[in-house]
Amino acid sequence: MTVIVYRDGVLAADTGVWCGTLIVAHADKIKTHGDLMWACAGGSDMIQAFDDWVRAGFPRDAIPKKEGDSNVGAVMIGRDGRKWLFSDNMRGYEVTDHMPDWQVEGSHSETARTLLELGYSAIETVEWLIACRPYASGEVTAYDTRTHEKLRGMQGA
8 A cells, every 4th residue: 555645846655565464565656757756556567557658658559457456546746846646547637726736645545635734744744644544654755846856765765
C-alpha cells in the first residue's frame, strides 16, 4: 500500500512495498522524466506499465490496460506547476483552479485529505500516516517538484 501527497510544490510518499499485508521492501516511489514528476499507488505490474508509458511519451497505441484485480492511481506534477491525476483506465485529467491545490492518492486518502485541510504539509501528512495508520510504512521521501531536488528520503535511492 502506498501514500502519496502533493502540496505547495512538494511531492511526498512512504517507502513501504507490500505483498498483501506483508512489507517486503522499501523503495523511493517518486519518479521523474524530463519536466515530469509522479508517484503511483497500486499493483506493481500496473505501476511498471504506467512508468514505461510515461517514459515513452504517452503513446495512444500503447495505453496500458487494466488486467484482473491490479490497479493504479497516480499523481503527476510538471515543473511548470501543472498537475494531473490518473486512474485505472490511464485517463489523466488536469487539476484545475477550482480543485484543491493539494492532491492525494493511495491508502488513507480520506485521512490525508483531512490533515491537509487542517494545514499539514505534504511531508507532515505522510509522516503522520506512517506513525499512526496501518498500510503506510518506512520513511518519507519528498521532492521539490520545480527543481526535482530530493528534500527527504532514502540514501542512494
